[in-house]
Amino acid sequence: MCGRTNMSIEFASAADRPGSVQAEEQRQGSVRLARYRLVLWLKSTTPYLGLAGIVAFLGAWYLLTEVLALPRFEKLPGPVQVWNEFVSRDPTFGTSMFSPDYYKHILWSSWRVAQAFFLATALGVPLGLFMGWKRTFKDYAFPVIEMLRPIPVLAWVPLAILMMPGREAPIIFLAFLAAFFATTLNTLLGVESIDESYFRAARCLGSKPRHIFLRVVVPGAMPHIFTGLQIGVGVAWFSLVAAEMVSGEHGLGFLIWDSYVLSQYPVIVIAMVTLGVVGYLYSALIRLVGSMLMRWTVREA
Amino acid sequence: MKRSQQTVFSKTVYRGFISIALLVTLWETGRRLNVPMLGTIPAPSEVLGLLAKMILKAEFWENWISSFRRVFFGFMAAQIVGIPLGLAMAANRVTHDVTFPMLEIMRPIPPLAWVPTAIIFWPTTELSIAFVIFLGAFFTVVINVLDGAKSVDVRYVRAALSLGSRPRDIFFRIVLPATLPSIFTGMAVGMGITWEVVVAAEMIAGKAGLGYLTWSSYVGGDYPQIVVGMISIGVAGYLCSSLIRFAGKWAAPWQRLF
Amino acid sequence: MTNVGPPAAVNGRISIRNVSKVYDPDGVNVLAVDNCSLEIAAGEFCVVVGPSGCGKTTLLNAIAGFHGITSGIIELDGEELCSAGLTTEPGSERMVVFQNGALFPWYTVLENITYGPEVQGRASAREARRAASVLLGELGLSGIAHRYPGEISSGMRRRVEIARALINDPKVLLLDEPFRAMDALTKGVVQEFLLQAYDRVRKTVFFITHDLEEALFLGTTVVIMTTRPCRVKKAIKVDFPRPRSYRVRSSQRYLELKEEVFEAVHEEATKAFEAGERELA
Numbered sequence: 001m002c003g004r005t006n007m008s009i010e011f012a013s014a015a016d017r018p019g020s021v022q023a024e025e026q027r028q029g030s031v032r033l034a035r036y037r038l039v040l041w042l043k044s045t046t047p048y049l050g051l052a053g054i055v056a057f058l059g060a061w062y063l064l065t066e067v068l069a070l071p072r073f074e075k076l077p078g079p080v081q082v083w084n085e086f087v088s089r090d091p092t093f094g095t096s097m098f099s100p101d102y103y104k105h106i107l108w109s110s111w112r113v114a115q116a117f118f119l120a121t122a123l124g125v126p127l128g129l130f131m132g133w134k135r136t137f138k139d140y141a142f143p144v145i146e147m148l149r150p151i152p153v154l155a156w157v158p159l160a161i162l163m164m165p166g167r168e169a170p171i172i173f174l175a176f177l178a179a180f181f182a183t184t185l186n187t188l189l190g191v192e193s194i195d196e197s198y199f200r201a202a203r204c205l206g207s208k209p210r211h212i213f214l215r216v217v218v219p220g221a222m223p224h225i226f227t228g229l230q231i232g233v234g235v236a237w238f239s240l241v242a243a244e245m246v247s248g249e250h251g252l253g254f255l256i257w258d259s260y261v262l263s264q265y266p267v268i269v270i271a272m273v274t275l276g277v278v279g280y281l282y283s284a285l286i287r288l289v290g291s292m293l294m295r296w297t298v299r300e301a
Numbered sequence: 302m303k304r305s306q307q308t309v310f311s312k313t314v315y316r317g318f319i320s321i322a323l324l325v326t327l328w329e330t331g332r333r334l335n336v337p338m339l340g341t342i343p344a345p346s347e348v349l350g351l352l353a354k355m356i357l358k359a360e361f362w363e364n365w366i367s368s369f370r371r372v373f374f375g376f377m378a379a380q381i382v383g384i385p386l387g388l389a390m391a392a393n394r395v396t397h398d399v400t401f402p403m404l405e406i407m408r409p410i411p412p413l414a415w416v417p418t419a420i421i422f423w424p425t426t427e428l429s430i431a432f433v434i435f436l437g438a439f440f441t442v443v444i445n446v447l448d449g450a451k452s453v454d455v456r457y458v459r460a461a462l463s464l465g466s467r468p469r470d471i472f473f474r475i476v477l478p479a480t481l482p483s484i485f486t487g488m489a490v491g492m493g494i495t496w497e498v499v500v501a502a503e504m505i506a507g508k509a510g511l512g513y514l515t516w517s518s519y520v521g522g523d524y525p526q527i528v529v530g531m532i533s534i535g536v537a538g539y540l541c542s543s544l545i546r547f548a549g550k551w552a553a554p555w556q557r558l559f
Numbered sequence: 560m561t562n563v564g565p566p567a568a569v570n571g572r573i574s575i576r577n578v579s580k581v582y583d584p585d586g587v588n589v590l591a592v593d594n595c596s597l598e599i600a601a602g603e604f605c606v607v608v609g610p611s612g613c614g615k616t617t618l619l620n621a622i623a624g625f626h627g628i629t630s631g632i633i634e635l636d637g638e639e640l641c642s643a644g645l646t647t648e649p650g651s652e653r654m655v656v657f658q659n660g661a662l663f664p665w666y667t668v669l670e671n672i673t674y675g676p677e678v679q680g681r682a683s684a685r686e687a688r689r690a691a692s693v694l695l696g697e698l699g700l701s702g703i704a705h706r707y708p709g710e711i712s713s714g715m716r717r718r719v720e721i722a723r724a725l726i727n728d729p730k731v732l733l734l735d736e737p738f739r740a741m742d743a744l745t746k747g748v749v750q751e752f753l754l755q756a757y758d759r760v761r762k763t764v765f766f767i768t769h770d771l772e773e774a775l776f777l778g779t780t781v782v783i784m785t786t787r788p789c790r791v792k793k794a795i796k797v798d799f800p801r802p803r804s805y806r807v808r809s810s811q812r813y814l815e816l817k818e819e820v821f822e823a824v825h826e827e828a829t830k831a832f833e834a835g836e837r838e839l840a
Binding site: 022046049050051052053054056057072073075076077079081126129136139140141142148150151152153154155156157158161162210234236237238239241242252253256257259260265268269271273275276277279280283301 | 321395403409414415530542
């Protein structure tokens, strides 16, 4: 560079260090940062207040159901009751963490959601991307989707049973439907929210249409796509539970309904809590995959 | 800068009509030719014919009223409890820290999983269904209000403080109006969830309503009526969401949608 | 007047003749550019100033190929680029550096720079990476090659964007208020960076700004546009020798030129202010 040297000096030392050393430093730096943030969080009142809130809730539940046994509350299972049932090796109602049936139900539900979710992603994401990219296609496809969307997924139960063979297909179809709308629409939104400047810059740089699609549309829509996937998995669980309660033979939804019918009330709560945990894990997994694929946004924070 | 929409308005609408008309035509022809894949799904002509007859009957509309009543009570309850809670959580750090973890733990549990518990606890079916609806909409409302209130630009608050506002003014004249769009978004999403829950709850444990109508049509083997039920629910849900969107625009006219 | 550096370029001569542009944002016809004519020599650093929303960006967009013109003709090296019936697609011979930055956030700095050569098929991935690394080294940006745009400062982002433009060896560099959102200190450093790059490659530059000091510091010619619809009001030759140092800003000649430019622009700015129209994006 003719003339100014001070600017080059700024970066001279950085330029000498090879990339891998830099990357390592960055990694160590982020670990230190995470540890610092954890310590700060533990020192604040936040975690303890949160704990207090949870304890208050459990305490109130316990008081109302088992101790005071207020009129309507006494029929509900209390936390102690539920816990004892859950950890006993010979549970009164046959379902605890030691009974294989429990895990069988979890697997049934999880597997159904997984199938529905993958189908919804495989169909919804490309559809959404294409609709966002080609206006003509959107004009034809979008109205159909928008007309079907207001119909609650569970209103499809009878039709699904009529249309699809067997017992599994309708259940998976319902979970799929719910996730499909969320995925497609969020993907579409993602593409449409990409700043026009990126398209222009890509055109300036001589991109052909397939480059724009693969290198601008897809990465640009990723954050919204993953939001859509998280929402999708959530509504998939929602619909699955309902479908299982109406017409299933296995699964956590079925377990809830069956326990109710058989008056095995503590099992209801066990199943509900399990649902919450498993549902949460699914969302967390998707968030994790998302953050790995989109390192550029994680670092921005 | 969003991607500009260059197509002329009418071309989009025109294409929409074409695709829907095409779909309906294919469906109708498929049924007439008894295409095996469509199974026993009734044809559009049957459905429309039945719909025309049912509109004239009182009991059809009674189902509408039943569902709407449940939706209204459950949904309203969720707003009445949820909006103030969300605002309180945004305003007060302690409130937020105490309630947030518990809410986050309860949120992943699908509302319908609560149906048996609700039936055990509440004396009537109506109350049980309303409770489940409440739960469905409640979490959405709280999250949306919380997000909206937290993201009020601090510059607006500072400007208000410079202009000599008291805490009460800040809340009612700055935070509340700024959060209104999020409140209405929460309501719109909550309304969608509400209808999902109503339909499911009616199918599982109801004796009247549009969800019950759809389910009993299936049980009774009246297939065209299933589709009538589905369409009714879709229309009802869409009307409610439109109402909310309209109310949102009225309440927050400054929101320009680009 | 002595010019240090490589001889003047022979490519990149822009000829804008009687160009008008009418467009229709909300169903209301807006005359953005009215019978505007301007000649830019090859390798010239032409700075266009004028009140906000007067239509300068419209001209730039027309040259870049993002939209067309209603009448008149724009030529690049004697060949028709843009006219009422023809709009040439955007391409890397007319590289644009955008106002709010358009570095792809999902690619690292290096990947952003190799994008152009790879996508145009001009180089294999390995060659492109090598060329990009060399260019980054020459511009003093090696240290950030593997960072994402979200992790570097706005000044660095702008420099990377200029590098991304240069690696494609454009005939014309189009910059639309590229330094608008920067603080004065960062702006100064990036301006010097741009001038050094310009001195090295001597490409034609079409630079839009409303910072008059920036215009005089950077440009060979400063063109003052009228308020909307835009037309050339005045063109001022800035004859400071290159390479320019910041000291030029305190010279007597600079102050004279500044006064001349300011008076011309001020008149237009007042008119725009009184018209009170909402600026076109």
